[in-house]
Amino acid sequence: MSASPNLLAVEGLRKSYGGVHAVQGVSFSLEAGEILALIGPNGAGKSTCFNMLNGQIKPDGGTIHLKGEAIAGLPPRLICRRGVGRTFQITATFASMSVRENVQTALSTFAGQDRRLFGLATRQHRHEADGLLDHVGLLAQADRPCAELAYGDLKRLELAVALSGKPALLLMDEPTAGMAPRERIALMRFTASMARAQGIGVLFTEHDMDIVFEHADRVMVLNRGEVIAVGTPETVRRDPRVRTTYLGEGLVYARPVEGGAP
Amino acid sequence: MSFYVAQFLTGLAEASSLFLVACGLSIIFGVTRIVNFAHGAFYMLGAYIAYTLAERFSGAIGFWGSLLTAAIIVAMLGALVETVLLRRIYHAPELFQLLATFGLTLMVEDLAVIIWGPEDLVGPRAPGFKGAVMILGQAVPSYDLLLIVLGPLVFGLLWMLFHKTRFGVLVRAATQDREMVAALGVNQRWLFTGVFALGIFLAALGGALQISRDAVNHTMDLRIIVETFVVVVIGGLGSVGGAFLAALIVAEFNAFGILIFPGISMILMFIIMALVLIVRPYGLLGRLEAPTRAVIAAAIVWAPLSSAGRIAVAAIVVAVALMPFGVGDYWLTVGSEILIFVLFAASLQFLMSTGGLVSFGHAAFFGLGAYGAALAVKDLGLPLLPALACGTTLGCAGAVVIGWFCVRLSGVYFAMLTLAFAQIVYSVAFQWTDVTGGDNGMLGVWPDAWAASPHTFFWLALAVALGGVVLLRMIVFSPFGYRLRAVRDSALRAEATGINRMTTQWAALIIAGTFAGLAGALFAFLKGSVFPDSLGVSTSVDGLVMVLLGGIGTISGSVLGAVVYKALSIFLVSQTDYSKLVLGAVIVGLVVVFPGGLGGITARFSRLRPVLGPAPPARPESLG
Ligand SMILES: Nc1ncnc2c1ncn2[C@@H]1O[C@H](COP(=O)(O)OP(=O)(O)O)[C@@H](O)[C@H]1O
Numbered sequence: 070m071s072a073s074p075n076l077l078a079v080e081g082l083r084k085s086y087g088g089v090h091a092v093q094g095v096s097f098s099l100e101a102g103e104i105l106a107l108i109g110p111n112g113a114g115k116s117t118c119f120n121m122l123n124g125q126i127k128p129d130g131g132t133i134h135l136k137g138e139a140i141a142g143l144p145p146r147l148i149c150r151r152g153v154g155r156t157f158q159i160t161a162t163f164a165s166m167s168v169r170e171n172v173q174t175a176l177s178t179f180a181g182q183d184r185r186l187f188g189l190a191t192r193q194h195r196h197e198a199d200g201l202l203d204h205v206g207l208l209a210q211a212d213r214p215c216a217e218l219a220y221g222d223l224k225r226l227e228l229a230v231a232l233s234g235k236p237a238l239l240l241m242d243e244p245t246a247g248m249a250p251r252e253r254i255a256l257m258r259f260t261a262s263m264a265r266a267q268g269i270g271v272l273f274t275e276h277d278m279d280i281v282f283e284h285a286d287r288v289m290v291l292n293r294g295e296v297i298a299v300g301t302p303e304t305v306r307r308d309p310r311v312r313t314t315y316l317g318e319g320l321v322y323a324r325p326v327e328g329g330a331p
Numbered sequence: 332m333s334f335y336v337a338q339f340l341t342g343l344a345e346a347s348s349l350f351l352v353a354c355g356l357s358i359i360f361g362v363t364r365i366v367n368f369a370h371g372a373f374y375m376l377g378a379y380i381a382y383t384l385a386e387r388f389s390g391a392i393g394f395w396g397s398l399l400t401a402a403i404i405v406a407m408l409g410a411l412v413e414t415v416l417l418r419r420i421y422h423a424p425e426l427f428q429l430l431a432t433f434g435l436t437l438m439v440e441d442l443a444v445i446i447w448g449p450e451d452l453v454g455p456r457a458p459g460f461k462g463a464v465m466i467l468g469q470a471v472p473s474y475d476l477l478l479i480v481l482g483p484l485v486f487g488l489l490w491m492l493f494h495k496t497r498f499g500v501l502v503r504a505a506t507q508d509r510e511m512v513a514a515l516g517v518n519q520r521w522l523f524t525g526v527f528a529l530g531i532f533l534a535a536l537g538g539a540l541q542i543s544r545d546a547v548n549h550t551m552d553l554r555i556i557v558e559t560f561v562v563v564v565i566g567g568l569g570s571v572g573g574a575f576l577a578a579l580i581v582a583e584f585n586a587f588g589i590l591i592f593p594g595i596s597m598i599l600m601f602i603i604m605a606l607v608l609i610v611r612p613y614g615l616l617g618r619l620e621a622p623t624r625a626v627i628a629a630a631i632v633w634a635p636l637s638s639a640g641r642i643a644v645a646a647i648v649v650a651v652a653l654m655p656f657g658v659g660d661y662w663l664t665v666g667s668e669i670l671i672f673v674l675f676a677a678s679l680q681f682l683m684s685t686g687g688l689v690s691f692g693h694a695a696f697f698g699l700g701a702y703g704a705a706l707a708v709k710d711l712g713l714p715l716l717p718a719l720a721c722g723t724t725l726g727c728a729g730a731v732v733i734g735w736f737c738v739r740l741s742g743v744y745f746a747m748l749t750l751a752f753a754q755i756v757y758s759v760a761f762q763w764t765d766v767t768g769g770d771n772g773m774l775g776v777w778p779d780a781w782a783a784s785p786h787t788f789f790w791l792a793l794a795v796a797l798g799g800v801v802l803l804r805m806i807v808f809s810p811f812g813y814r815l816r817a818v819r820d821s822a823l824r825a826e827a828t829g830i831n832r833m834t835t836q837w838a839a840l841i842i843a844g845t846f847a848g849l850a851g852a853l854f855a856f857l858k859g860s861v862f863p864d865s866l867g868v869s870t871s872v873d874g875l876v877m878v879l880l881g882g883i884g885t886i887s888g889s890v891l892g893a894v895v896y897k898a899l900s901i902f903l904v905s906q907t908d909y910s911k912l913v914l915g916a917v918i919v920g921l922v923v924v925f926p927g928g929l930g931g932i933t934a935r936f937s938r939l940r941p942v943l944g945p946a947p948p949a950r951p952e953s954l955g
């Protein structure tokens with residue numbers, strides 16, 4: 070092994086559901102501070118990859134190394150504690166709490182204070198939480214119940230929660246879905262600048278090609294569970310296979326949405 | 332050898348009876364998602380009505396006609412209950428339906444006594460099946476053989492119904508995906524009523540068939556409902572085949588368990604359930620399928636008390652503390668009992684609302700606390716305070732052990748596993764006569780002289796209950812409380828944020844169990860005695876009712892619920908012979924009028940529900 074291992078190294082990752090080979094033999098690597106876009110039509114296996122990377126589902130085969138350590142098959146909470154933050158395609162937040170409390174809860178978990186039975190939780194990490202909310206543009210809504218947020222704002226909240234653990238690797242599954250174009254650009258600019266400044270590796274999926282080509286250092290194209298192209302945005306854009314399977318008109322949403330296994 | 336064959340056949344007959352009742356419950360749950368606590372009551376009504384018909388009208392419709400007519404009458408009653416009562420509360424949180432059906436059960440129990448009297452009734456023998464058949468030299472009642480045939484027959488008929496008729500296909504579709512049926516434009520109301528009536532018909536038929544085997548009485552509902560829950564949970568909620576398999580397993584284990592382990596025969600069934608749930612958390616043939624509605628829709632934004640609130644609470648506490656100067660000893664004893672149940676309800680409420688964990692077996696910790704205190708007094712000769720500590724510790728220890736198993740499950744299955752463990756503890760207390768005195772309980776558990784007078788004991792109870800409730804509230808707002816809520820709100824997000832769901836919920840159960848244990852220990856001293864009842868289902872249900880009455884949203888709700896429920900039941904018992912009827916009617920009425928509980932949070936519920944929607948099931952598919 071080389072002296073400094075990749076931030077993330079994935080080899081031959083596989084997952085099948087019955088007869089559906091959701092992910093078949095995906096390999097790639099990601100460096101600190103690098104932004105890698107994972108694109109592909111619906112049902113290509115993008116979310117399945119994310120779920121294996123953060124431990125939500127166990128891979129059928131393959132290895133995942135984070136900073137040189139094998140993490141495949143560990144439960145999500147342990148993978149999280151090793152420095153992987155994520156957002157979900159369908160947002161998952163703590164609905165009964167305010168926006169700020171969501172972030173505070175995450176912060177107190179990372180600080181190892183969540184076993185305390187006494188002391189008001191709302192007084193802890195308030196400043197830090199507001200800082201994160203400010204970054205993602207949610208500070209004005211910090212006191213609102215999370216259940217009242219618009220969908221795009223929930224996505225931002227998820228990002229703030231994922232960042233609370235100071236992750237080395239950030240996984241973002243369709244982070245801008247449900248946002249207005251202006252918001253999308255702002256959110257991705259923030260993510261990109263933060264990733265570069267703090268050396269965070271980012272893996273994200275996105276259907277908006279403008280965003281992908283503007284922000285990604287590299288693009289990986291997935292189709293039916295297989296990587297069909299990897300490279301800089303320019304090379305991927307010119308790849309003939311990518312053009313027919315994905316960038317070609319009308320094919321983008323040709324496959325049934327989630328769950329509609331063929 | 333031949334003896335075992337006879338025993339096996341007895342088991343099969345028992346399995347058939349259990350299957351009839353259990354598959355009805357399972358079908359109802361599958362489609363309507365209602366955990367029908369009144370299933371046992373309908374079973375009992377089936378038996379009573381069949382008895383009356385067979386005694387009075389068997390000339391006109393014959394014995395078999397009586398059984399069938401009884402089942403049809405009860406099914407119609409069921410349809411009535413569904414349209415008049417349940418239909419109003421389908422959209423309330425799941426537990427309110429449980430509460431409503433529990434209220435119905437109470438009412439039916441008293442109505443049965445009013446109509447048929449408290450004595451056991453022995454029905455006529457079934458014509459043509461009065462004798463016994465010799466099999467390998469053993470006499471086997473021919474009626475048992477009939478039942479053995481009947482179980483698979485009904486199973487077959489149900490299979491035909493579900494696979495060959497439009498109604499059946501809809502039922503299966505609804506069991507798998509309720510939203511889809513709604514989307515297909517099927518008249519859901521009609522489907523729900525039909526399914527409910529069918530389930531009740533099966534329960535009532537099961538009851539009616541018992542009249543020539545066993546005496547009919549007004550307690551048969553509770554016995555059967557617990558067994559039925561066990562069967563349905565082992566088989567997998569919503570699965571008819573699972574109910575059949577589970578009925579066989581449970582009945583055969585009962586038949587042979589009595590021979591092999593006479594000491595633990597009562598708990599065998601619960602041990603099986605616990606084992607099955609640990610290996611297959613969704614039952615033998617159940618599928619991993621989260622309930623479509625959150626067990627508790629908790630979308631209330633909580634905050635610590637404002638200063639005005641604090642002053643109001645302090646004023647109430649002072650007023651309560653002054654009670655010994657104004658009221659007599661009897662009322663102080665009643666007050667102490669209420670205070671003890673306030674703590675018990677608050678501990679359960681902590682688990683339910685903050686933890687989102689609905690326990691049907693919370694009495695286990697209460698009872699362990701009571702027995703712990705009693706044993707400390709009787710066997711170790713300890714005074715009041717150390718004995719209270721012993722009881723609390725035993726409650727805590729029970730929660731450590733029971734919780735370790737239970738947190739592996741969630742939702743209704745969690746509730747059922749807690750019930751199983753509570754029944755196990757109950758049976759131990761009941762059967763381990765040398766230590767616990769069994770049915771006779773333990774007597775002479777009196778407090779020290781300093782706390783013996785009703786007013787000092789009242790102050791002690793007030794101090795303990797107040798301290799407990801305050802501590803629980805502090806925990807709710809502590810970092811741990813938020814972590815617990817995080818797990819409840821979204822296990823997915825919590826785990827992805829580094830929170831360990833299981834240890835979090837385990838800790839919550841231990842906290843709740845410890846406070847329940849303290850309440851139980853105090854209860855032993857209040858009564859001067861402990862009986863297995865303190866561990867029983869009815870104590871657990873009392874706790875649930877208090878919490879639900881108060882509104883699941885807040886700890887203060889459970890305080891209110893405990894006061895109202897306990898005061899009402901003590902008052903009713905002293906005023907009327909039909910306290911259950913009145914209490915049941917009050918519960919049903921409250922559920923219909925205030926589906927959010929007495930805490931007055933109805934409005935907030937209705938405002939927040941559409942925003943929150945049903946909690947997404949925590950299954951991998953939903954990650955998208
Ligand atoms: N839990 C599951 N059970 C069965 N099939 C699944 C499950 N999750 C995903 N799939 C299937 O795996 C394939 C990849 O899905 P997914 O990773 O969600 O795709 P993407 O995120 O790229 O749209 C799809 O065909 C989907 O139907």
Ligand SMILES: [Mg+2]
Pocket residue numbers: 115116117158242955
């Ligand atoms: Mg996806």
